[in-house]
Amino acid sequence: MNTENGTNTIPQNAHTTSVDLVVPFSDIDGMNIVHHANYACYLERARVAWIEAHDQPYQVYIAQGNHFAVSHLEMHYHQPARFADKLCVTAWLQWVHGASLQIAYALHRNETLLLTAITQHVFVDQNGKPRRIPKDRRESLIRFATETAPTEQCERSL
Amino acid sequence: MNTENGTNTIPQNAHTTSVDLVVPFSDIDGMNIVHHANYACYLERARVAWIEAHDQPYQVYIAQGNHFAVSHLEMHYHQPARFADKLCVTAWLQWVHGASLQIAYALHRNETLLLTAITQHVFVDQNGKPRRIPKDRRESLIRFATETAPTEQCERSL
Amino acid sequence: MNTENGTNTIPQNAHTTSVDLVVPFSDIDGMNIVHHANYACYLERARVAWIEAHDQPYQVYIAQGNHFAVSHLEMHYHQPARFADKLCVTAWLQWVHGASLQIAYALHRNETLLLTAITQHVFVDQNGKPRRIPKDRRESLIRFATETAPTEQCERSL
Amino acid sequence: MNTENGTNTIPQNAHTTSVDLVVPFSDIDGMNIVHHANYACYLERARVAWIEAHDQPYQVYIAQGNHFAVSHLEMHYHQPARFADKLCVTAWLQWVHGASLQIAYALHRNETLLLTAITQHVFVDQNGKPRRIPKDRRESLIRFATETAPTEQCERSL
Structure with a gap:
Protein backbone atom coordinates (compact mmCIF):
# COMPACT_ATOMS: atom_id res chain seq x y z
CA MET A 1 0.00 0.00 0.00
CA ASN A 2 1.29 3.41 -0.88
CA THR A 3 -0.25 5.77 1.60
CA GLU A 4 2.15 8.58 0.83
CA ASN A 5 0.75 9.74 -2.45
CA GLY A 6 -2.85 8.73 -2.05
CA THR A 7 -2.80 6.32 -4.99
CA ASN A 8 -3.95 3.48 -2.81
CA THR A 9 -6.55 1.31 -4.40
CA ILE A 10 -8.10 -1.83 -3.10
CA PRO A 11 -6.13 -4.74 -4.60
CA GLN A 12 -7.90 -6.84 -7.20
CA ASN A 13 -7.47 -9.98 -5.14
CA ALA A 14 -8.65 -8.44 -1.84
CA HIS A 15 -11.41 -10.12 0.13
CA THR A 16 -13.11 -7.07 1.57
CA THR A 17 -15.74 -6.28 4.17
CA SER A 18 -17.28 -2.83 4.34
CA VAL A 19 -19.23 -1.08 7.07
CA ASP A 20 -21.34 2.02 6.62
CA LEU A 21 -21.52 4.72 9.24
CA VAL A 22 -22.88 8.21 9.63
CA VAL A 23 -20.53 10.67 11.32
CA PRO A 24 -22.01 11.56 14.72
CA PHE A 25 -21.74 15.10 16.06
CA SER A 26 -19.68 13.86 18.99
CA ASP A 27 -16.84 12.89 16.61
CA ILE A 28 -16.47 16.43 15.23
CA ASP A 29 -13.66 18.60 16.56
CA GLY A 30 -12.91 22.30 16.76
CA MET A 31 -11.93 22.34 13.06
CA ASN A 32 -15.46 21.16 12.21
CA ILE A 33 -14.12 17.87 10.89
CA VAL A 34 -13.88 14.39 12.35
CA HIS A 35 -11.08 14.43 14.91
CA HIS A 36 -8.21 12.39 13.51
CA ALA A 37 -8.12 9.94 16.43
CA ASN A 38 -11.69 8.81 15.77
CA TYR A 39 -10.76 7.18 12.48
CA ALA A 40 -8.89 4.52 14.45
CA CYS A 41 -12.28 3.54 15.89
CA TYR A 42 -13.86 3.51 12.43
CA LEU A 43 -11.13 1.14 11.27
CA GLU A 44 -11.77 -1.07 14.27
CA ARG A 45 -15.42 -1.47 13.32
CA ALA A 46 -14.48 -2.55 9.80
CA ARG A 47 -11.83 -4.90 11.17
CA VAL A 48 -14.26 -6.56 13.56
CA ALA A 49 -16.75 -6.95 10.72
CA TRP A 50 -14.06 -8.41 8.46
CA ILE A 51 -13.06 -10.98 11.06
CA GLU A 52 -16.67 -11.98 11.63
CA ALA A 53 -17.30 -12.30 7.89
CA HIS A 54 -14.11 -14.20 7.01
CA ASP A 55 -13.12 -16.00 10.20
CA GLN A 56 -15.35 -16.07 13.28
CA PRO A 57 -17.05 -13.49 15.53
CA TYR A 58 -14.42 -11.59 17.46
CA GLN A 59 -16.34 -12.42 20.63
CA VAL A 60 -15.18 -16.01 20.25
CA TYR A 61 -11.56 -14.87 20.50
CA ILE A 62 -12.42 -12.75 23.51
CA ALA A 63 -14.26 -15.62 25.20
CA GLN A 64 -11.10 -17.71 24.85
CA GLY A 65 -9.02 -14.97 26.44
CA ASN A 66 -7.36 -13.84 23.22
CA HIS A 67 -7.04 -10.59 21.35
CA PHE A 68 -5.42 -9.27 18.22
CA ALA A 69 -3.67 -6.40 20.00
CA VAL A 70 -2.79 -3.40 17.84
CA SER A 71 1.00 -3.18 17.48
CA HIS A 72 1.23 -0.62 14.67
CA LEU A 73 -1.13 1.88 13.07
CA GLU A 74 -0.72 4.16 10.06
CA MET A 75 -3.38 6.50 8.83
CA HIS A 76 -3.10 8.80 5.86
CA TYR A 77 -5.69 11.55 5.70
CA HIS A 78 -6.61 12.60 2.17
CA GLN A 79 -9.79 14.60 2.78
CA PRO A 80 -11.69 15.40 5.96
CA ALA A 81 -15.06 13.90 6.89
CA ARG A 82 -17.74 16.13 8.36
CA PHE A 83 -20.85 15.89 10.53
CA ALA A 84 -23.55 13.64 9.12
CA ASP A 85 -21.33 12.40 6.27
CA LYS A 86 -22.17 8.91 5.15
CA LEU A 87 -18.94 6.94 5.16
CA CYS A 88 -17.98 3.50 3.97
CA VAL A 89 -14.98 1.79 5.58
CA THR A 90 -13.53 -1.16 3.70
CA ALA A 91 -11.08 -3.60 5.27
CA TRP A 92 -9.04 -6.44 3.86
CA LEU A 93 -6.37 -8.77 5.15
CA GLN A 94 -2.91 -8.16 3.73
CA TRP A 95 -0.85 -10.87 5.38
CA VAL A 96 -0.85 -13.36 8.21
CA HIS A 97 2.21 -14.76 9.87
CA GLY A 98 2.83 -16.94 12.87
CA ALA A 99 1.76 -14.50 15.53
CA SER A 100 0.74 -11.40 13.62
CA LEU A 101 -1.29 -10.04 10.76
CA GLN A 102 -1.82 -6.81 8.85
CA ILE A 103 -5.11 -5.32 7.74
CA SER A 140 -8.41 -20.22 7.57
CA LEU A 141 -7.26 -16.60 7.54
CA ILE A 142 -4.40 -17.06 5.11
CA ARG A 143 -6.76 -17.97 2.27
CA PHE A 144 -8.03 -14.37 2.30
CA ALA A 145 -4.66 -12.57 2.42
CA THR A 146 -3.65 -10.36 -0.49
CA GLU A 147 0.07 -10.76 0.14
CA THR A 148 2.43 -13.41 1.35
CA ALA A 149 3.78 -12.86 4.81
CA PRO A 150 6.61 -10.42 5.45
CA THR A 151 10.16 -11.65 5.08
CA GLU A 152 11.89 -13.85 7.59
CA GLN A 153 13.90 -10.90 8.77
CA CYS A 154 10.79 -9.01 9.75
CA GLU A 155 9.27 -12.08 11.33
CA ARG A 156 12.28 -12.64 13.56
CA SER A 157 11.97 -9.15 14.94
CA LEU A 158 8.51 -9.85 16.35
CA MET B 1 13.08 7.48 13.25
CA ASN B 2 12.83 3.73 13.13
CA THR B 3 9.51 2.81 14.67
CA GLU B 4 9.59 -0.72 13.31
CA ASN B 5 12.07 -2.25 15.68
CA GLY B 6 11.54 -0.13 18.74
CA THR B 7 15.04 1.27 18.76
CA ASN B 8 13.76 4.80 18.52
CA THR B 9 15.58 7.18 20.72
CA ILE B 10 15.16 10.86 21.05
CA PRO B 11 17.78 12.47 18.79
CA GLN B 12 20.64 14.26 20.50
CA ASN B 13 19.80 17.51 18.77
CA ALA B 14 16.07 17.38 19.50
CA HIS B 15 14.36 20.32 21.15
CA THR B 16 11.77 18.47 23.22
CA THR B 17 8.72 19.30 25.26
CA SER B 18 7.19 16.73 27.59
CA VAL B 19 3.80 16.51 29.22
CA ASP B 20 2.89 14.25 32.12
CA LEU B 21 -0.46 12.56 32.37
CA VAL B 22 -2.15 9.94 34.47
CA VAL B 23 -4.20 7.39 32.54
CA PRO B 24 -7.88 7.96 33.34
CA PHE B 25 -10.25 5.01 33.70
CA SER B 26 -12.27 6.24 30.74
CA ASP B 27 -9.31 5.57 28.41
CA ILE B 28 -9.12 1.86 29.32
CA ASP B 29 -10.65 -0.66 26.95
CA GLY B 30 -11.91 -4.23 27.17
CA MET B 31 -8.34 -5.53 27.16
CA ASN B 32 -7.67 -3.57 30.36
CA ILE B 33 -5.19 -1.37 28.55
CA VAL B 34 -5.38 2.11 27.05
CA HIS B 35 -7.39 1.84 23.83
CA HIS B 36 -4.99 2.37 20.95
CA ALA B 37 -6.91 5.35 19.51
CA ASN B 38 -6.46 7.36 22.70
CA TYR B 39 -2.72 7.68 22.20
CA ALA B 40 -3.42 10.00 19.27
CA CYS B 41 -4.94 12.38 21.83
CA TYR B 42 -1.93 12.00 24.14
CA LEU B 43 0.32 12.95 21.22
CA GLU B 44 -1.86 15.96 20.52
CA ARG B 45 -1.38 17.26 24.06
CA ALA B 46 2.39 17.00 23.74
CA ARG B 47 2.28 18.63 20.30
CA VAL B 48 0.23 21.56 21.55
CA ALA B 49 2.64 21.99 24.46
CA TRP B 50 5.64 21.83 22.10
CA ILE B 51 4.18 24.52 19.86
CA GLU B 52 3.45 26.75 22.84
CA ALA B 53 6.96 26.26 24.22
CA HIS B 54 8.87 26.72 20.94
CA ASP B 55 6.62 28.87 18.78
CA GLN B 56 3.43 30.46 20.13
CA PRO B 57 0.25 29.29 21.88
CA TYR B 58 -1.79 27.20 19.47
CA GLN B 59 -4.77 29.43 20.28
CA VAL B 60 -3.07 32.22 18.32
CA TYR B 61 -3.13 30.07 15.19
CA ILE B 62 -6.79 29.23 15.84
CA ALA B 63 -7.69 32.88 16.40
CA GLN B 64 -6.20 33.63 12.97
CA GLY B 65 -8.28 30.90 11.39
CA ASN B 66 -5.39 28.50 10.89
CA HIS B 67 -4.67 24.96 11.90
CA PHE B 68 -1.92 22.38 11.49
CA ALA B 69 -4.26 19.69 10.19
CA VAL B 70 -3.10 16.12 10.66
CA SER B 71 -2.29 14.56 7.28
CA HIS B 72 -0.47 11.43 8.39
CA LEU B 73 -0.13 9.51 11.64
CA GLU B 74 2.00 6.52 12.58
CA MET B 75 2.02 4.93 16.00
CA HIS B 76 4.07 1.95 17.04
CA TYR B 77 2.94 0.27 20.25
CA HIS B 78 5.76 -1.31 22.21
CA GLN B 79 4.08 -1.95 25.57
CA PRO B 80 0.56 -1.19 26.79
CA ALA B 81 -0.30 1.49 29.32
CA ARG B 82 -2.79 0.74 32.07
CA PHE B 83 -5.20 2.54 34.39
CA ALA B 84 -3.53 5.10 36.64
CA ASP B 85 -0.16 4.73 34.93
CA LYS B 86 1.91 7.89 35.05
CA LEU B 87 3.00 8.61 31.52
CA CYS B 88 5.37 11.11 29.98
CA VAL B 89 4.87 12.10 26.35
CA THR B 90 7.80 13.82 24.67
CA ALA B 91 7.48 15.65 21.35
CA TRP B 92 10.01 17.20 19.03
CA LEU B 93 9.97 18.77 15.61
CA GLN B 94 11.62 16.73 12.89
CA TRP B 95 11.26 18.94 9.85
CA VAL B 96 9.43 21.97 8.51
CA HIS B 97 8.78 22.68 4.87
CA GLY B 98 6.74 25.26 3.01
CA ALA B 99 3.32 24.09 4.05
CA SER B 100 3.96 21.11 6.25
CA LEU B 101 5.90 19.77 9.18
CA GLN B 102 6.54 16.50 11.00
CA ILE B 103 6.62 15.92 14.73
CA SER B 140 11.15 30.46 13.93
CA LEU B 141 10.17 26.79 13.81
CA ILE B 142 13.01 25.63 11.60
CA ARG B 143 15.59 26.48 14.24
CA PHE B 144 14.22 23.64 16.34
CA ALA B 145 14.01 20.94 13.66
CA THR B 146 16.16 17.83 13.99
CA GLU B 147 16.24 17.16 10.27
CA THR B 148 16.30 19.10 7.06
CA ALA B 149 13.10 19.09 5.11
CA PRO B 150 12.09 16.12 2.98
CA THR B 151 13.33 15.95 -0.58
CA GLU B 152 11.95 18.05 -3.36
CA GLN B 153 10.19 15.04 -4.72
CA CYS B 154 8.19 14.58 -1.55
CA GLU B 155 7.47 18.26 -1.34
CA ARG B 156 6.01 18.37 -4.82
CA SER B 157 3.52 15.67 -3.90
CA LEU B 158 1.95 17.78 -1.17
CA MET C 1 -40.47 10.39 33.51
CA ASN C 2 -39.51 8.39 36.51
CA THR C 3 -35.91 7.44 36.06
CA GLU C 4 -35.39 6.51 39.66
CA ASN C 5 -37.13 3.18 39.80
CA GLY C 6 -36.74 2.08 36.24
CA THR C 7 -40.45 2.00 35.54
CA ASN C 8 -40.03 4.43 32.70
CA THR C 9 -42.04 3.56 29.67
CA ILE C 10 -42.40 5.48 26.46
CA PRO C 11 -45.58 7.59 26.77
CA GLN C 12 -48.55 6.53 24.68
CA ASN C 13 -48.63 9.90 22.94
CA ALA C 14 -44.91 10.06 22.20
CA HIS C 15 -43.71 10.68 18.66
CA THR C 16 -40.57 8.60 18.65
CA THR C 17 -37.54 8.07 16.46
CA SER C 18 -35.24 5.13 17.03
CA VAL C 19 -31.71 4.44 15.90
CA ASP C 20 -30.01 1.06 15.94
CA LEU C 21 -26.37 0.68 16.79
CA VAL C 22 -23.90 -2.07 17.50
CA VAL C 23 -21.57 -1.45 20.44
CA PRO C 24 -18.04 -0.97 19.09
CA PHE C 25 -15.05 -2.34 20.99
CA SER C 26 -13.71 1.18 21.47
CA ASP C 27 -16.70 2.04 23.70
CA ILE C 28 -15.97 -0.76 26.18
CA ASP C 29 -14.19 0.12 29.42
CA GLY C 30 -12.15 -1.72 32.02
CA MET C 31 -15.34 -3.21 33.52
CA ASN C 32 -16.02 -4.86 30.14
CA ILE C 33 -19.14 -2.76 29.70
CA VAL C 34 -19.90 0.40 27.73
CA HIS C 35 -18.27 3.28 29.58
CA HIS C 36 -21.04 5.40 31.08
CA ALA C 37 -20.01 8.58 29.28
CA ASN C 38 -20.52 7.01 25.86
CA TYR C 39 -24.27 6.76 26.33
CA ALA C 40 -24.45 10.55 26.04
CA CYS C 41 -23.20 10.10 22.47
CA TYR C 42 -25.75 7.37 21.80
CA LEU C 43 -28.49 9.74 22.96
CA GLU C 44 -27.15 12.43 20.67
CA ARG C 45 -27.47 10.17 17.65
CA ALA C 46 -31.11 9.45 18.47
CA ARG C 47 -31.75 13.15 19.13
CA VAL C 48 -30.27 14.19 15.78
CA ALA C 49 -32.37 11.52 14.05
CA TRP C 50 -35.50 12.68 15.89
CA ILE C 51 -34.94 16.28 14.83
CA GLU C 52 -34.39 15.26 11.22
CA ALA C 53 -37.52 13.08 11.22
CA HIS C 54 -39.83 15.57 12.97
CA ASP C 55 -38.38 18.98 12.21
CA GLN C 56 -35.49 19.46 9.76
CA PRO C 57 -31.95 18.12 9.35
CA TYR C 58 -29.81 19.40 12.19
CA GLN C 59 -27.30 20.60 9.59
CA VAL C 60 -29.79 23.33 8.66
CA TYR C 61 -29.63 24.71 12.19
CA ILE C 62 -25.83 24.53 12.09
CA ALA C 63 -25.68 26.27 8.70
CA GLN C 64 -27.68 29.12 10.22
CA GLY C 65 -25.25 29.38 13.13
CA ASN C 66 -27.59 27.83 15.68
CA HIS C 67 -27.39 24.91 18.06
CA PHE C 68 -29.52 23.26 20.69
CA ALA C 69 -26.81 23.35 23.34
CA VAL C 70 -27.10 20.76 26.11
CA SER C 71 -27.93 22.48 29.39
CA HIS C 72 -28.89 19.46 31.50
CA LEU C 73 -28.41 15.72 31.23
CA GLU C 74 -29.71 12.86 33.35
CA MET C 75 -28.97 9.24 32.67
CA HIS C 76 -30.18 6.30 34.72
CA TYR C 77 -28.33 3.06 34.12
CA HIS C 78 -30.50 -0.03 34.58
CA GLN C 79 -28.33 -2.72 32.96
CA PRO C 80 -24.95 -2.53 31.24
CA ALA C 81 -24.41 -2.91 27.50
CA ARG C 82 -21.51 -5.01 26.25
CA PHE C 83 -19.31 -5.36 23.19
CA ALA C 84 -21.24 -6.17 19.99
CA ASP C 85 -24.64 -5.72 21.67
CA LYS C 86 -27.30 -4.55 19.29
CA LEU C 87 -28.93 -1.54 20.87
CA CYS C 88 -31.97 0.53 20.00
CA VAL C 89 -32.11 4.12 21.24
CA THR C 90 -35.53 5.77 21.15
CA ALA C 91 -36.00 9.52 21.53
CA TRP C 92 -39.08 11.68 21.91
CA LEU C 93 -39.76 15.32 22.59
CA GLN C 94 -41.21 16.03 26.02
CA TRP C 95 -41.69 19.78 25.92
CA VAL C 96 -40.74 22.93 24.05
CA HIS C 97 -40.69 26.41 25.50
CA GLY C 98 -39.54 29.75 24.24
CA ALA C 99 -35.84 29.04 24.18
CA SER C 100 -35.54 25.48 25.40
CA LEU C 101 -36.79 21.95 25.03
CA GLN C 102 -36.49 18.56 26.70
CA ILE C 103 -36.01 15.21 25.02
CA SER C 140 -43.67 22.79 14.24
CA LEU C 141 -41.94 21.10 17.15
CA ILE C 142 -44.68 21.63 19.71
CA ARG C 143 -47.07 19.39 17.81
CA PHE C 144 -44.86 16.43 18.71
CA ALA C 145 -44.38 17.19 22.43
CA THR C 146 -45.73 14.75 25.00
CA GLU C 147 -46.07 17.39 27.71
CA THR C 148 -46.93 21.02 27.96
CA ALA C 149 -44.04 23.28 28.72
CA PRO C 150 -42.68 23.61 32.24
CA THR C 151 -44.28 26.13 34.54
CA GLU C 152 -43.74 29.84 34.23
CA GLN C 153 -41.52 29.76 37.27
CA CYS C 154 -39.09 27.39 35.61
CA GLU C 155 -39.19 29.30 32.37
CA ARG C 156 -38.26 32.55 34.06
CA SER C 157 -35.14 30.99 35.48
CA LEU C 158 -33.77 30.21 32.04
CA MET D 1 -27.72 19.94 45.81
CA ASN D 2 -29.80 22.16 43.63
CA THR D 3 -28.52 21.79 40.12
CA GLU D 4 -31.57 23.36 38.54
CA ASN D 5 -30.91 26.97 39.30
CA GLY D 6 -27.18 26.99 39.44
CA THR D 7 -27.03 28.02 43.09
CA ASN D 8 -25.01 24.97 43.97
CA THR D 9 -22.23 25.64 46.36
CA ILE D 10 -19.88 23.22 47.95
CA PRO D 11 -21.32 22.41 51.39
CA GLN D 12 -19.46 23.77 54.38
CA ASN D 13 -18.95 20.28 55.79
CA ALA D 14 -17.76 18.73 52.53
CA HIS D 15 -14.48 16.84 52.42
CA THR D 16 -13.33 17.71 48.95
CA THR D 17 -10.67 16.63 46.50
CA SER D 18 -9.90 18.70 43.43
CA VAL D 19 -8.09 17.87 40.23
CA ASP D 20 -6.79 20.39 37.74
CA LEU D 21 -6.93 19.79 34.03
CA VAL D 22 -6.32 21.67 30.82
CA VAL D 23 -8.94 21.13 28.10
CA PRO D 24 -7.31 19.18 25.25
CA PHE D 25 -8.19 19.96 21.66
CA SER D 26 -9.60 16.45 21.21
CA ASP D 27 -12.40 17.24 23.70
CA ILE D 28 -13.70 20.19 21.67
CA ASP D 29 -16.75 19.68 19.48
CA GLY D 30 -18.29 21.39 16.47
CA MET D 31 -19.65 24.18 18.69
CA ASN D 32 -16.07 25.00 19.71
CA ILE D 33 -16.80 23.98 23.27
CA VAL D 34 -16.09 20.85 25.29
CA HIS D 35 -18.51 18.17 24.08
CA HIS D 36 -21.00 17.56 26.87
CA ALA D 37 -20.22 13.85 27.18
CA ASN D 38 -16.58 14.54 28.06
CA TYR D 39 -17.49 16.11 31.39
CA ALA D 40 -18.49 12.66 32.61
CA CYS D 41 -14.82 11.71 32.20
CA TYR D 42 -13.69 14.84 34.02
CA LEU D 43 -15.95 13.90 36.93
CA GLU D 44 -14.49 10.40 36.91
CA ARG D 45 -10.98 11.77 37.35
CA ALA D 46 -12.05 13.81 40.37
CA ARG D 47 -13.96 10.85 41.81
CA VAL D 48 -10.96 8.53 41.49
CA ALA D 49 -8.79 11.18 43.15
CA TRP D 50 -11.34 11.63 45.96
CA ILE D 51 -11.43 7.89 46.65
CA GLU D 52 -7.65 7.69 46.73
CA ALA D 53 -7.40 10.68 49.06
CA HIS D 54 -10.18 9.64 51.47
CA ASP D 55 -10.37 5.87 51.21
CA GLN D 56 -7.83 3.84 49.22
CA PRO D 57 -6.48 3.79 45.65
CA TYR D 58 -9.22 2.70 43.30
CA GLN D 59 -6.81 0.10 41.90
CA VAL D 60 -7.20 -1.80 45.18
CA TYR D 61 -10.92 -2.18 44.53
CA ILE D 62 -10.21 -3.30 40.98
CA ALA D 63 -7.59 -5.80 42.11
CA GLN D 64 -10.24 -7.34 44.38
CA GLY D 65 -12.67 -7.60 41.48
CA ASN D 66 -14.90 -4.77 42.63
CA HIS D 67 -16.13 -1.55 41.12
CA PHE D 68 -18.37 1.36 42.03
CA ALA D 69 -20.48 1.09 38.89
CA VAL D 70 -22.26 4.26 37.81
CA SER D 71 -26.02 3.85 38.24
CA HIS D 72 -27.13 7.45 37.83
CA LEU D 73 -25.59 10.63 36.45
CA GLU D 74 -26.83 14.21 36.41
CA MET D 75 -24.91 17.08 34.90
CA HIS D 76 -26.04 20.67 34.77
CA TYR D 77 -24.14 22.87 32.34
CA HIS D 78 -23.89 26.48 33.43
CA GLN D 79 -21.20 27.78 31.08
CA PRO D 80 -19.16 26.06 28.39
CA ALA D 81 -15.47 25.24 28.67
CA ARG D 82 -13.19 25.86 25.72
CA PHE D 83 -9.88 24.66 24.31
CA ALA D 84 -6.93 25.19 26.65
CA ASP D 85 -9.14 26.32 29.53
CA LYS D 86 -7.68 25.51 32.91
CA LEU D 87 -10.39 23.72 34.85
CA CYS D 88 -10.69 22.60 38.45
CA VAL D 89 -13.03 19.71 39.24
CA THR D 90 -13.99 19.30 42.89
CA ALA D 91 -15.64 16.15 44.22
CA TRP D 92 -17.16 15.28 47.57
CA LEU D 93 -19.09 12.39 49.04
CA GLN D 94 -22.73 13.12 49.76
CA TRP D 95 -23.94 9.86 51.25
CA VAL D 96 -23.06 6.20 51.63
CA HIS D 97 -25.53 3.43 52.15
CA GLY D 98 -25.30 -0.35 52.26
CA ALA D 99 -24.46 -0.92 48.63
CA SER D 100 -24.40 2.53 47.10
CA LEU D 101 -23.08 6.05 47.43
CA GLN D 102 -23.50 9.47 45.86
CA ILE D 103 -20.77 11.91 44.91
CA SER D 140 -14.30 4.68 56.66
CA LEU D 141 -16.21 6.42 53.88
CA ILE D 142 -19.18 7.51 55.99
CA ARG D 143 -17.01 9.82 58.09
CA PHE D 144 -16.58 12.03 55.01
CA ALA D 145 -20.23 12.16 53.88
CA THR D 146 -22.03 15.49 53.88
CA GLU D 147 -25.47 13.95 54.27
CA THR D 148 -27.03 10.99 55.96
CA ALA D 149 -28.06 8.19 53.66
CA PRO D 150 -31.26 8.37 51.64
CA THR D 151 -34.48 7.20 53.26
CA GLU D 152 -35.29 3.56 53.83
CA GLN D 153 -37.75 3.73 51.00
CA CYS D 154 -35.04 4.65 48.53
CA GLU D 155 -32.72 2.04 49.93
CA ARG D 156 -35.25 -0.74 49.48
CA SER D 157 -35.58 0.10 45.83
CA LEU D 158 -31.92 -0.62 45.15
Missing part, protein backbone atom coordinates in the same frame (compact mmCIF):
# COMPACT_ATOMS: atom_id res chain seq x y z
CA ALA A 104 -5.53 -2.48 5.25
CA TYR A 105 -8.36 0.00 4.97
CA ALA A 106 -9.86 2.52 2.61
CA LEU A 107 -12.51 4.97 3.78
CA HIS A 108 -14.76 6.65 1.23
CA ARG A 109 -17.56 9.20 1.14
CA ASN A 110 -19.35 8.16 -2.03
CA GLU A 111 -16.56 7.92 -4.61
CA THR A 112 -14.17 10.18 -2.72
CA LEU A 113 -11.28 8.52 -0.93
CA LEU A 114 -10.88 10.17 2.48
CA LEU A 115 -8.43 7.92 4.29
CA THR A 116 -6.14 4.96 3.77
CA ALA A 117 -4.68 3.00 6.65
CA ILE A 118 -3.04 -0.15 7.86
CA THR A 119 -2.98 -1.81 11.25
CA GLN A 120 -0.70 -4.57 12.45
CA HIS A 121 -1.79 -6.90 15.20
CA VAL A 122 -0.10 -9.37 17.48
CA PHE A 123 -2.10 -12.31 18.76
CA VAL A 124 -2.02 -12.22 22.57
CA ASP A 125 -3.34 -14.24 25.48
CA GLN A 126 -5.24 -12.84 28.43
CA ASN A 127 -2.03 -11.60 30.00
CA GLY A 128 -1.12 -9.73 26.86
CA LYS A 129 1.68 -12.18 25.98
CA PRO A 130 2.23 -12.81 22.24
CA ARG A 131 1.10 -16.25 21.15
CA ARG A 132 1.07 -18.04 17.84
CA ILE A 133 -2.26 -17.78 16.09
CA PRO A 134 -3.94 -21.20 16.40
CA LYS A 135 -3.09 -23.28 13.31
CA ASP A 136 -6.66 -23.79 12.19
CA ARG A 137 -7.46 -20.10 12.44
CA ARG A 138 -4.27 -19.13 10.67
CA GLU A 139 -4.90 -21.52 7.81
CA ALA B 104 7.94 12.82 16.47
CA TYR B 105 6.98 11.43 19.85
CA ALA B 106 8.15 9.00 22.49
CA LEU B 107 5.88 7.95 25.33
CA HIS B 108 7.37 6.49 28.47
CA ARG B 109 6.23 5.07 31.80
CA ASN B 110 9.26 5.74 33.96
CA GLU B 111 12.16 4.35 31.91
CA THR B 112 10.01 2.03 29.79
CA LEU B 113 9.31 3.08 26.23
CA LEU B 114 5.63 2.34 25.50
CA LEU B 115 5.03 4.08 22.17
CA THR B 116 6.83 5.89 19.37
CA ALA B 117 4.98 7.94 16.82
CA ILE B 118 5.12 10.59 14.16
CA THR B 119 2.51 12.98 12.85
CA GLN B 120 2.62 15.05 9.68
CA HIS B 121 0.66 18.26 9.43
CA VAL B 122 -0.44 20.55 6.67
CA PHE B 123 -0.97 24.21 7.45
CA VAL B 124 -4.53 25.14 6.48
CA ASP B 125 -6.79 28.16 6.48
CA GLN B 126 -10.28 28.31 7.94
CA ASN B 127 -11.66 26.53 4.88
CA GLY B 128 -9.21 23.70 5.28
CA LYS B 129 -7.20 24.77 2.24
CA PRO B 130 -3.43 24.17 2.44
CA ARG B 131 -1.44 27.39 2.84
CA ARG B 132 2.23 28.15 3.19
CA ILE B 133 3.31 28.52 6.79
CA PRO B 134 3.88 32.24 7.37
CA LYS B 135 7.53 33.02 6.76
CA ASP B 136 8.25 34.37 10.23
CA ARG B 137 6.70 31.36 11.90
CA ARG B 138 8.51 28.96 9.61
CA GLU B 139 11.85 30.58 10.23
CA ALA C 104 -36.41 11.82 26.68
CA TYR C 105 -34.77 8.55 25.76
CA ALA C 106 -35.06 4.83 26.35
CA LEU C 107 -32.29 2.46 25.30
CA HIS C 108 -33.07 -1.22 24.85
CA ARG C 109 -31.26 -4.41 23.96
CA ASN C 110 -34.08 -6.45 22.51
CA GLU C 111 -36.83 -6.20 25.16
CA THR C 112 -34.47 -5.29 27.98
CA LEU C 113 -34.43 -1.67 29.11
CA LEU C 114 -30.80 -0.66 29.71
CA LEU C 115 -30.99 3.10 30.15
CA THR C 116 -33.45 5.95 30.51
CA ALA C 117 -32.41 9.56 30.10
CA ILE C 118 -33.44 13.12 29.51
CA THR C 119 -31.58 16.05 28.02
CA GLN C 120 -32.51 19.72 28.18
CA HIS C 121 -31.35 22.10 25.52
CA VAL C 122 -31.11 25.83 25.12
CA PHE C 123 -31.32 27.31 21.64
CA VAL C 124 -28.18 29.37 21.04
CA ASP C 125 -26.66 31.51 18.33
CA GLN C 126 -23.13 31.19 16.98
CA ASN C 127 -21.77 33.01 20.00
CA GLY C 128 -23.49 30.60 22.36
CA LYS C 129 -26.03 33.22 23.45
CA PRO C 130 -29.53 31.87 24.27
CA ARG C 131 -32.08 32.86 21.66
CA ARG C 132 -35.79 32.18 21.28
CA ILE C 133 -36.48 29.22 19.03
CA PRO C 134 -37.78 30.67 15.73
CA LYS C 135 -41.60 30.78 15.88
CA ASP C 136 -42.15 28.54 12.86
CA ARG C 137 -39.79 25.89 14.16
CA ARG C 138 -41.28 26.03 17.64
CA GLU C 139 -44.81 25.68 16.36
CA ALA D 104 -21.27 15.55 43.99
CA TYR D 105 -19.10 17.75 41.80
CA ALA D 106 -18.47 21.37 40.95
CA LEU D 107 -16.32 22.34 37.99
CA HIS D 108 -14.81 25.81 37.85
CA ARG D 109 -12.66 27.91 35.51
CA ASN D 110 -11.08 30.28 37.96
CA GLU D 111 -14.03 31.63 39.95
CA THR D 112 -16.64 30.80 37.33
CA LEU D 113 -18.86 27.80 37.98
CA LEU D 114 -19.20 25.87 34.71
CA LEU D 115 -20.86 22.64 35.78
CA THR D 116 -22.50 20.94 38.74
CA ALA D 117 -23.14 17.23 38.83
CA ILE D 118 -23.89 14.16 40.88
CA THR D 119 -23.18 10.51 40.28
CA GLN D 120 -24.66 7.53 42.09
CA HIS D 121 -22.78 4.28 42.27
CA VAL D 122 -23.59 0.71 43.15
CA PHE D 123 -20.86 -1.49 44.55
CA VAL D 124 -20.51 -4.54 42.32
CA ASP D 125 -18.45 -7.71 42.11
CA GLN D 126 -16.56 -8.91 39.06
CA ASN D 127 -19.77 -10.21 37.53
CA GLY D 128 -21.44 -6.83 37.94
CA LYS D 129 -23.72 -8.07 40.73
CA PRO D 130 -24.52 -5.53 43.46
CA ARG D 131 -22.79 -6.28 46.74
CA ARG D 132 -22.76 -4.55 50.09
CA ILE D 133 -19.80 -2.24 50.50
CA PRO D 134 -17.37 -3.99 52.88
CA LYS D 135 -18.12 -2.82 56.43
CA ASP D 136 -14.67 -1.41 57.10
CA ARG D 137 -14.67 0.57 53.89
CA ARG D 138 -18.18 1.84 54.47
CA GLU D 139 -17.38 3.00 58.00
